[in-house]
Amino acid sequence: MRRGPAPLSRYVAVAIAATVAVAMSIGGLVTDHVIRAEQYGAVDDFLVSSVDRPLPSPDDQPPDDAPAPSPEGAIGAFTSRVTGDIVISIVSPDGEVLTPEDGLVIPEPPAGTSDGDLRTVTIDGERFRVISTTTEWGAAIQIGRNLNEADATVASIRRWLLLVGIGASVVACVLGWWWSRRIARPIVSLTDTADRIADRGEVDGGDEPVAPALTIAEVERLRSSFVSMLDALGASQERQRQLVADASHELRTPLTVLRTNAELARSERLSPDDRARALGLIVAEVDELSNLTDELVELASDHRRVEPDVVIDVVALVEAIADRATARSDRQVDVVAPPSLQWRCQPGRIDRAVWNLVDNALKFSPPDTPIELRLDRNTVEVRDHGMGISPTDRERVFERFHRSDEARAMRGSGLGLAIVAQVAADHGGTARADEPGIGRGAVVGFSIAD
Incomplete structure (x- = not known):
């Protein structure tokens, strides 16, 4: 069974809700991009400022020509200068990889990586933002900062945006449904009036209102046009009734004369002259009826x-x-x-x-x-x-x-x-x-x- 068309209120409610949802989605994507860029930018600024500080060198010797610090000492001296949830890897000039005790090892940078380049890597299932640089004494240093905090902030904002978007769409749907029903009310009333006229075959609806007046220009114009149309149809119907009533009254006289003269003409007792006179009257009345019919058609026709x-x-x-x-x-x-x-x-x-x-x-x-x-x-x-x-x-x-x-x-x-x-x-x-x-x-x- 084929379904009938959906009501206007449903179309409007769905359209408004969809529009709000699309607008919120676009706004959410833009907001997500901006927040994510700000969070990652803060991490990048931290890493850049870390490598811009003077870095300790194994060649830095104490005054009495004491031996150079051990690799662990170099790592400790460096990490004491850089704080936060970070990981550090140092590759000495002779290729030895130095990391803090129990520290995570940062993957080697891809070929072609320049000093100060930033990239995102995954270490033991966690995401890190990593910067690579080279010291004056030939060591390659990689510093990474965990992105858990930044990702958590972005995820929290995403959840809020999703909740706000869903709530706004629901509110828009409800308001759209309510407003569309208010707009459609006079249209529904006009439809009911048209159905009532079709059922009755009469334009006059008595004291029943055609439709409530509204301040919405287009709908009010439709209502006014419909009322004007009904008034015109009612007047036309009344004119038709009057025309039929008047015509039936006017037709009685020539028809009566026709009948009388026809009965006279049938009489065998009439002389030829009287019969000719009666037939002449019949012809005259037929001409009169013909003229009357032409004029009635002229009045009843829509010449436009x-x-x-x-x-x-x-x-x-x-x-x-x-x-x-x-x-x-x-x-x-x-x-x-x-x-x-x-x-x-x-x-x-x-x-x-x-x-x-x-x-x-x-x-x-x-x-x-x-x-x-x-x-x-x-x-x-x-x-x-x-x-x-x-x-x-x-x-x-x-x-x-x-x-x-x-x-x-x-x-x-x-x-x-x-x-x-x-x-x-x-x-x-x-x-x-x-x-x-x-x-x-x-x-x-x-x-x-x-």
């Missing part, structure tokens, strides 16, 4: 994934819409715009929004009045010369399926201006409806971000 932003000459787009409106309605549509204006937008959606504005103006203004389509830096406005929009309806004119009392007598879904508002919002702008004056028409338009 379907149509990319491109740079276009919006003046050419607006003039093409004006020509199309004139051809369909035989109405005058005047365009007031600069010679050229570049917009970065989704051309298909801008076309749909501007057409909805023009179509709305054509629908709610007398047939013998012109329509003005004005284009500015980042704004499109359409003005008609009808009765205008009442203050009450002006506040709700961009809501989905909202229709004024005057509009209820006309065909339409009440989604045209809602699409305009959504297109504007998706382009970073807003939609608005202004009132030039009572009975002087209406100005409806939208803007996009600069």
Whole structure:
């Protein structure tokens, strides 16, 4: 059975402990090297100072030409000048090896050894630091000092460093585990929230907190982004619910009319003219349903994934819409715009929004009045010369399926201006409806971000 991934706290604790252990190991190695060098340096200084002193010579004679001192006497005279845990070997000019009584014999120096050279040798299982030199009277002298004391000091420091390193690693591991759990707490809470949403299929979590706030910038940013995402998802879900509810309500009327006219058309008692009239109503309602479906799809689609932003000459787009409106309605549509204006937008959606504005103006203004389509830096406005929009309806004119009392007598879904508002919002702008004056028409338009 495959194990799941380890928790973040374990990774962080192990990583911190390993980092501290490596740092302590490097520090311990450096400290060990320095202490060892100091201890061995002290031994070396002692040996060098010992051979730098005037050494006794067998040729040194008393005043009455007494015989030269014996080898043992020479060794004794020398050792009396050098104190400490040392060993001495003297090789006389005639090759005789002289050592103190019961003393250890130092191995002969390797070939090529010069005066004052230091080396480490092992004698009877113990380590000694040895210096070699030659006297004026031709004798070779080797002085060695036991390294037990220096090695014991270094070993003691090593033990302390090991204990301190282990203790520091354990403390770092515990602190790392505690701190990582504190860091991971909001992440775990976010994960629980995501799991809860996946199980419920609902974004709204009620009064349950998403995650505790923290002062850690990255984690707090993640928490804030997650909360913002949930808010956006919740709002989107609510809009979808409202859209479905409104659509189901609006679909009932044309479906009822379709059913009624279909039943009438099936009746054998209808005259050919009545049957033709009923079939005509069915076709009209089907067209109405088709338009309603297109507008619902427009509102429900995520156009940011379907149509990319491109740079276009919006003046050419607006003039093409004006020509199309004139051809369909035989109405005058005047365009007031600069010679050229570049917009970065989704051309298909801008076309749909501007057409909805023009179509709305054509629908709610007398047939013998012109329509003005004005284009500015980042704004499109359409003005008609009808009765205008009442203050009450002006506040709700961009809501989905909202229709004024005057509009209820006309065909339409009440989604045209809602699409305009959504297109504007998706382009970073807003939609608005202004009132030039009572009975002087209406100005409806939208803007996009600069």
